[in-house]
Amino acid sequence: MEQIIYLEVDDDILTVRDRLRRAQSKHVLLVVPSGCQGLRRLLDFRLLRRQAASLDMDIALISGNATLRDLASEEGLPVFSRLSQGRRTVRQKRQWQTRDQPGLEGLRARLAHQKPRWWHWVPGVITIVLVLGVLIWSGIMIWPSATVSVVPAREPIGVSVVVEADPMARAVDWDRMRLPARIVQIEVVDRDEVETTGITNVAADKAVGTVLFVNLTRQQANIPTGTRVSTSAGTPVFFQTIEPVTIDPRGRLRVPIEAVEGGPGGNVGANLINQVEGSLAATVRVINESATSGGTNTQARRVTHGDKQRAQDLLTQKLIQKGHAELNALLEEEFLPIETMWINQYSIQTNFDHHVNDQSNTLSLEMRGVVGGLAISEENATEIVRQALHRQIRSGFHLMSGTAHFSRGDLLGIDEETGVVRFLMEGVALTEAEIDETLLRKAIRGRPIDQALAYLRQTLPVETEPTLQVSPDWMIRVPWMPFRITVVKGERPKEIAHALPGA
Numbered sequence: 001m002e003q004i005i006y007l008e009v010d011d012d013i014l015t016v017r018d019r020l021r022r023a024q025s026k027h028v029l030l031v032v033p034s035g036c037q038g039l040r041r042l043l044d045f046r047l048l049r050r051q052a053a054s055l056d057m058d059i060a061l062i063s064g065n066a067t068l069r070d071l072a073s074e075e076g077l078p079v080f081s082r083l084s085q086g087r088r089t090v091r092q093k094r095q096w097q098t099r100d101q102p103g104l105e106g107l108r109a110r111l112a113h114q115k116p117r118w119w120h121w122v123p124g125v126i127t128i129v130l131v132l133g134v135l136i137w138s139g140i141m142i143w144p145s146a147t148v149s150v151v152p153a154r155e156p157i158g159v160s161v162v163v164e165a166d167p168m169a170r171a172v173d174w175d176r177m178r179l180p181a182r183i184v185q186i187e188v189v190d191r192d193e194v195e196t197t198g199i200t201n202v203a204a205d206k207a208v209g210t211v212l213f214v215n216l217t218r219q220q221a222n223i224p225t226g227t228r229v230s231t232s233a234g235t236p237v238f239f240q241t242i243e244p245v246t247i248d249p250r251g252r253l254r255v256p257i258e259a260v261e262g263g264p265g266g267n268v269g270a271n272l273i274n275q276v277e278g279s280l281a282a283t284v285r286v287i288n289e290s291a292t293s294g295g296t297n298t299q300a301r302r303v304t305h306g307d308k309q310r311a312q313d314l315l316t317q318k319l320i321q322k323g324h325a326e327l328n329a330l331l332e333e334e335f336l337p338i339e340t341m342w343i344n345q346y347s348i349q350t351n352f353d354h355h356v357n358d359q360s361n362t363l364s365l366e367m368r369g370v371v372g373g374l375a376i377s378e379e380n381a382t383e384i385v386r387q388a389l390h391r392q393i394r395s396g397f398h399l400m401s402g403t404a405h406f407s408r409g410d411l412l413g414i415d416e417e418t419g420v421v422r423f424l425m426e427g428v429a430l431t432e433a434e435i436d437e438t439l440l441r442k443a444i445r446g447r448p449i450d451q452a453l454a455y456l457r458q459t460l461p462v463e464t465e466p467t468l469q470v471s472p473d474w475m476i477r478v479p480w481m482p483f484r485i486t487v488v489k490g491e492r493p494k495e496i497a498h499a500l501p502g503a
Helices: 013-021 042-054 066-074 083-090 104-113 118-142 305-330 378-390 437-444 449-459 494-499
Strands: 003-006 027-031 058-062 145-150 154-166 178-195 198-203 208-215 221-223 228-231 238-241 245-247 252-259 273-276 284-287 297-302 349-352 362-377 397-399 405-414 421-433 467-471 485-489
Touching (some): 027 083, 154 378, 178 378, 305 362, 362 421, 437 449
Antiparallel strands (some): 208 252, 228 238, 238 252, 273 284
16 A cells, blocks of 8 residues: 655655655655655755655655656656546556665665766776876976075174163153163171281389388387388489398398389389378388489380271272172172262261270171162163164175174263263174075076076075085976975084184
8 A cells, every 4th residue: 555645845865764764655655745844955866766766655746846757757756636646656566776876885786877978988088198197207307306505695784872870760762862770789797807006105114213211219120022112303203122031120121123104104213202102101211312214205006097987988888898798799780889888977877996095906787778779680681782782784685593792891980960970881793694595596486507597696695605406416497396495504614713702
């Protein structure tokens, strides 16, 4: 019994094939409405035929659309305008051929069924000939290679510029070559010692002599060591006995004495020592029958105001040097000119070990203070010189990588009012002529070797004569393909290496 399937206008080919797959009968009539989306192209009917063959199903199409019937007939599907005609046909068993089957077997059957004529082979033969010709031509054009060796012209350049570092600036002024400077400070302490320069007279040896003691009593008088006697005129000069003695009643005895203090002040004339100190003054009298002698002076060094000032000046410089070293250790990518260093006078604390006029051969000073200076960016200073160096490059040349060297020169001065620091920066580098390799390859490709060499000699800015090598050797022309031409840049001769620092 045949099964009638009515398709909708919106059914696509996938829906149509799915409905065939779910059909309950092996004899199916497809009623196709005019304008059905699933059966509009020849490919749709081919897919429908293969689906029926894979299901071993007899199908017939019913449609009033003449175009649809023509497409179905072209693909070998039975099609009718009326349903009654289709019923009689679909009941007849149809033998599907292998080439109608989908998949690999159907493809092989369809290819075997197509028996090409001799003229079908002509395009293939022509294609093979063309491919072989292209391969041969490509081999001739691509196989040869050439190497151009050149040493581009190179020139040394150098600049020397004056750079300003301004502590009031906030940004780098590249045109005026001015960059900011940063104030840095640190507290330092140090100790130093200087020799004193003052001279003073000081007592050296003590005067000595003898005095005569007279006992005024009827009893013995004991004169112990260290008994003091003195002069009475003017400023008294004191002496003391240097050994103990005992004087008989109403007796007399000479006793050696020495001055209490050293120096020539103890040298007194005869009969000037006439007073006894202490309780013995009531029992004995004293007199020097001869002058005392032997008292001398000597010279000794003492501290002066100049010594203190000199010690402070020397230690101030030492603190600045020490502060400079400690600040430098803290800086990164900056430099600190020693000429910009200063010490805050209000922060200075001093501690001397002697006062003025103290007798001493040396004067020690411990000093503390805040030391500061101007830190300047090394990177910015170098960049200023780099830009100045680039302005020196001639047209057609470029700066060679790794050949630039920069150095900092002398400090030229510091403006006392503004604090602006002016210093010298220098830079040197090597420039190289620019050679457009792409243009060079296009200019010499396909030329005879001698013409290519003449072009290279006349147009390239080179240091030495360029060379051209073509492979294989029997080639008389440069390869046509630019990518088969290699440009090799040689090294600069050593005789001009002295143009760079450190060469």
